Amino acid sequence: MSSTLSRAETWSLLTLSAACVGVLVKTYQDDGEPLFASLALGLAAFAASYAMIVWLGDAFIAVGRKGTDMSKKHKVEIPETMGAVCGVVYIFAIIIFIPFAFRRDIVAATSGGGSKDAVLNVEHVETGRILHRFPLSKLSSYAYALISVALIYILGIADDIFDMRWRHKVFIPAFASIPMLLFYYVDFGVTQVVVPILLRPYFGELLNLGSLYYAYMAAVTIFAPNSINILAGINGIEVGQSIVIGILILLNSSLYILPLSSTTTSPPNQATMDVHLFTIYLLLPFLGVSLALLKHNWYPARVFVGDTYCYFAGMVFAVVGILGHFSKTLLLLFLPQIANFIYSAPQLFHIIPCPRHRLPRFNARTGLLEPSVTTHPPEKPLRKPLVPVLELLHALHLLEVKKDESGRIISSTNLTLLNLWLVWRGPRREDRLAIEILSMQMCVGLLGLWVRHRLALLVFTQDNRAVGGSHV
Amino acid sequence: MQDLSRTETYSLGGVAAICFAILVNAWKSDGEPLFASLAISGIAFAFTYALIRWTGDVFIKRGYKGRDLSKKNAVEIPEAMGLVCALVYLLAVVNFLPFAFKHDIAEVTSAAIDKDRLLEALDIETGRFLHRFPLEKLASYGFAYGTLASVTILGILDDSFDMRWRHKFFIPAFAALPMLALYYVDFGVTHVVVPLPLREYLGDLVDLGGFYYLYMAAISIFCPNCINILAGVNGIEVGQSLVIALLIVLNDMLYILPTVNQPHPAAESHLFSVYLLLPFIGVSLALLKHNWFPAKVFVGDTYCYFAGMVFAVVGILGHFSKTLLLLFIPQIFNFIYSAPQLFAIVPCPRHRLPRFNARTGLLEPSVATFTEEKPLRPLVGEVLKLLDRVKLLRVQVSEEGRVTETTNFTILNLWLVWRGPLREDRLAIEILVMQTAVGLLGLLVRHKLALLLFTVDNRF
Numbered sequence: 001m002s003s004t005l006s007r008a009e010t011w012s013l014l015t016l017s018a019a020c021v022g023v024l025v026k027t028y029q030d031d032g033e034p035l036f037a038s039l040a041l042g043l044a045a046f047a048a049s050y051a052m053i054v055w056l057g058d059a060f061i062a063v064g065r066k067g068t069d070m071s072k073k074h075k076v077e078i079p080e081t082m083g084a085v086c087g088v089v090y091i092f093a094i095i096i097f098i099p100f101a102f103r104r105d106i107v108a109a110t111s112g113g114g115s116k117d118a119v120l121n122v123e124h125v126e127t128g129r130i131l132h133r134f135p136l137s138k139l140s141s142y143a144y145a146l147i148s149v150a151l152i153y154i155l156g157i158a159d160d161i162f163d164m165r166w167r168h169k170v171f172i173p174a175f176a177s178i179p180m181l182l183f184y185y186v187d188f189g190v191t192q193v194v195v196p197i198l199l200r201p202y203f204g205e206l207l208n209l210g211s212l213y214y215a216y217m218a219a220v221t222i223f224a225p226n227s228i229n230i231l232a233g234i235n236g237i238e239v240g241q242s243i244v245i246g247i248l249i250l251l252n253s254s255l256y257i258l259p260l261s262s263t264t265t266s267p268p269n270q271a272t273m274d275v276h277l278f279t280i281y282l283l284l285p286f287l288g289v290s291l292a293l294l295k296h297n298w299y300p301a302r303v304f305v306g307d308t309y310c311y312f313a314g315m316v317f318a319v320v321g322i323l324g325h326f327s328k329t330l331l332l333l334f335l336p337q338i339a340n341f342i343y344s345a346p347q348l349f350h351i352i353p354c355p356r357h358r359l360p361r362f363n364a365r366t367g368l369l370e371p372s373v374t375t376h377p378p379e380k381p382l383r384k385p386l387v388p389v390l391e392l393l394h395a396l397h398l399l400e401v402k403k404d405e406s407g408r409i410i411s412s413t414n415l416t417l418l419n420l421w422l423v424w425r426g427p428r429r430e431d432r433l434a435i436e437i438l439s440m441q442m443c444v445g446l447l448g449l450w451v452r453h454r455l456a457l458l459v460f461t462q463d464n465r466a467v468g469g470s471h472v
Numbered sequence: 473m474q475d476l477s478r479t480e481t482y483s484l485g486g487v488a489a490i491c492f493a494i495l496v497n498a499w500k501s502d503g504e505p506l507f508a509s510l511a512i513s514g515i516a517f518a519f520t521y522a523l524i525r526w527t528g529d530v531f532i533k534r535g536y537k538g539r540d541l542s543k544k545n546a547v548e549i550p551e552a553m554g555l556v557c558a559l560v561y562l563l564a565v566v567n568f569l570p571f572a573f574k575h576d577i578a579e580v581t582s583a584a585i586d587k588d589r590l591l592e593a594l595d596i597e598t599g600r601f602l603h604r605f606p607l608e609k610l611a612s613y614g615f616a617y618g619t620l621a622s623v624t625i626l627g628i629l630d631d632s633f634d635m636r637w638r639h640k641f642f643i644p645a646f647a648a649l650p651m652l653a654l655y656y657v658d659f660g661v662t663h664v665v666v667p668l669p670l671r672e673y674l675g676d677l678v679d680l681g682g683f684y685y686l687y688m689a690a691i692s693i694f695c696p697n698c699i700n701i702l703a704g705v706n707g708i709e710v711g712q713s714l715v716i717a718l719l720i721v722l723n724d725m726l727y728i729l730p731t732v733n734q735p736h737p738a739a740e741s742h743l744f745s746v747y748l749l750l751p752f753i754g755v756s757l758a759l760l761k762h763n764w765f766p767a768k769v770f771v772g773d774t775y776c777y778f779a780g781m782v783f784a785v786v787g788i789l790g791h792f793s794k795t796l797l798l799l800f801i802p803q804i805f806n807f808i809y810s811a812p813q814l815f816a817i818v819p820c821p822r823h824r825l826p827r828f829n830a831r832t833g834l835l836e837p838s839v840a841t842f843t844e845e846k847p848l849r850p851l852v853g854e855v856l857k858l859l860d861r862v863k864l865l866r867v868q869v870s871e872e873g874r875v876t877e878t879t880n881f882t883i884l885n886l887w888l889v890w891r892g893p894l895r896e897d898r899l900a901i902e903i904l905v906m907q908t909a910v911g912l913l914g915l916l917v918r919h920k921l922a923l924l925l926f927t928v929d930n931r932f
Binding site: 063065088091096098099102137139140142150157158162175183185 | 569
């Protein structure tokens with residue numbers, strides 16, 4: 001892989017960056033809408049990540065951050081852990097965005113442009129500027145979101161460098177989530193959930209989960225990164241699924257901030273708008289860095305993303321879901337990942353033997369991917385109770401077993417969504433498989449959002465979009 | 473993975489257990505942040521100590537290793553152990569945050585207090601209304617933490633990729649951006665108080681405007697880098713950081729103890745500084761135990777970045793950055809003294825740490841040599857001879873009067889010129905004692921003599 005940008009790349013990235021800087025300067029001077037600044041930063045983050053991935057590839061290989069792509073005829077060595085570049089660019093993009101997010105609040109509080117009653121003068125150098133009615137909780141939400149992402153990023157790098165054991169890795173996101181949970185407690189503290197109509201006779205309208213709610217949020221934070229990490233193994237799938245989920249969340253948030261007259265009788269309240277704008281501001285740079293990474297990681301991949309990317313992406317989603325008060329909607333969008341996790345569970349928990357790698361097997365002759373299998377040789381046969389279970393799953397078309405002449409199971413396909421898809425659809429090329437999985441993710445997500453908003457009325461008394469901001 | 477000895481296991485376990493008990497107690501009784509901070513620092517010490525021992529092999533396997541050149545047998549030991557410190561520190565502070573705010577939350581939401589002061593939780597749509605909750609305190613911790621997390625990330629990248637000095641130098645400025653953002657958005661004071669002698673020219677207060685941010689960025693760049701330069705002897709990086717940290721805590725105490733009128737307006741920010749420094753002292757002590765002569769691990773650039781940034785953060789957000797610089801006087805001196813070599817006015821060899829004499833087992837000043845083919849510029853040669861005359865270095869002169877070698881321009885070498893060859897730990901101890909003495913003197917000057925330069929010592 002070359003370590004310099006081509007001429008076309010250089011010019012287009014430079015132009016893009018210049019345009020973004022221009023937009024940022026103008027937005028700053030004119031107290032413009034932070035949304036433009038966020039868009040500009042997202043695009044600038046794209047340009048920066050794109051270039052840095054190209055420039056740093058050799059440096060990564062030189063220090064040992066490299067891997068071999070097993071699903072190619074010619075096994076080349078390419079840089080690994082490129083998610084590290086994305087993470088750094090993302091963190092700084094958000095930091096740079098913060099002044100833009102608060103520009104109007106500062107101006108309102110300190111300039112003569114607002115009503116004089118709203119301004120308190122600078123009194124003394126020891127006490128500083130008093131920012132009356134400055135949204136300090138909003139400021140804190142950025143800080144704590146940033147901390148959570150930074151922490152998980154550090155732990156992700158440590159994982160990639162030191163190749164930690166799974167039992168250590170699982171809890172990393174939980175620790176990284178503590179700042180965010182603290183902030184939630186301090187700033188919002190709602191631990192009640194709205195009960196579906198069907199269950200109301202038993203639980204009442206609102207159920208207070210108390211500290212279980214925090215356990216639930218910690219679980220979301222552990223789950224999101226790890227589940228992206230499991231739905232992996234083919235070029236572009238980790239970044240691709242993250243981009244799809246990111247776009248779906250953006251779509252969901254837009255529904256709250258756009259003035260769609262057909263569905264709302266009153267404009268959305270300020271708190272809801274703020275929280276969904278916050279989500280959008282955090283997601284735009286994420287999409288920027290992810291698109292840049294996808295460009296290099298898509299089939300045929302020139303870089304690998306590493307566990308760092310999966311942790312990073314999962315945490316960004318967990319943060320916006322929790323601080324944006326739509327964690328259940330987030331889980332709806334994660335349905336394919338949840339399905340993959342449940343489907344994988346027997347192997348993850350070693351009920352069924354689990355090989356080191358479960359990614360689809362590459363057939364060098366055809367150039368296509370086929371389901372990978374776990375073999376059960378005569379020396380280490382499958383445990384007796386599992387045989388009927390596997391045969392049942394085979395009958396239900398949920399995996400494929402091969403038997404020898406005596407009817408003993410000698411191999412079974414590995415329990416991952418990617419392998420299952422290949423069982424259903426037959427061998428296909430790596431990029432075709434990725435596209436199909438991503439399309440499935442997009443459809444399931446769109447369906448989920450549609451169900452969430454249209455059918456919410458059947459399950460709850462109101463769709464929270466029409467009225468105000470309760471947590472769903 | 474190396475194991476802890478039985479004594480170590482029992483003592484560390486004991487320390488951790490006691491601290492945990494204190495922590496539980498503190499939580500029950502409304503937070504008690506100071507005790508919580510002390511307890512968490514104790515746990516951090518135990519955890520760091522153990523982790524360093526347990527992960528040494530993994531670090532070596534992954535290529536993070538170095539040779540100790542100042543030993544008879546130059547063994548290979550793990551490098552970049554500062555990463556472990558930084559990570560445990562970040563986790564410790566994360567766990568401390570609830571204790572810092574428990575009192576404020578309890579104050580605002582308990583039914584035990586005056587009903588007038590309590591605003592009810594209105595509706596699930598709006599959530600609990602935390603009236604008069606110190607949100608700026610929450611934001612301060614958040615952005616300080618963001619800065620320290622950023623510098624840890626950049627330290628890891630530096631130790632992983634072995635960056636060139638010209639790139640490394642500015643890393644801390646990027647890491648400091650969260651703090652600068654907070655300062656801009658939340659506080660925004662860019663005035664400085666002018667010393668009395670200059671007031672006729674500049675007035676009482678001078679508004680530095682954007683330069684203040686440059687000044688803060690400069691402090692963020694300066695602190696980590698100059699800890700990094702005063703290095704090369706076992707235990708010196710961690711040792712100097714510990715000394716500085718203890719001096720800052722001493723300074724903070726002066727504002728918190730009942731010797732001044734409480735609540736002192738600066739008490740809040742000095743408590744903030746103490747809460748951030750105690751876990752730092754905990755993890756650093758653990759690292760020192762493994763890094764002191766003879767070293768079993770190296771600390772890496774990660775530690776220097778991390779330590780320097782902790783100081784920069786507490787100094788800036790605690791509004792005592794000039795006092796901080798006073799405590800950095802030895803480092804500042806070392807930087808100025810090193811400058812001719814750093815900027816290549818005098819040729820600079822790859823390593824400038826003191827030279828180990830295998831025969832005596834002592835350290836001697838290391839030198840830079842100038843041969844006939846690559847002679848020193850005549851003017852520079854004369855300056856060097858002058859510096860030799862005032863005992864600021866030692867030169868060797870050939871018969872023609874040409875300078876053939878000079879001791880390297882670092883404070884460690886200079887100390888050896890003055891005191892003769894010393895064993896490595898003796899040198900480290902003497903430097904640290906000097907640092908402590910200079911720091912104490914600096915604090916004395918700052919508080920007693922402040923009245924000469926300004927109209928008030930802000931302590932009263």
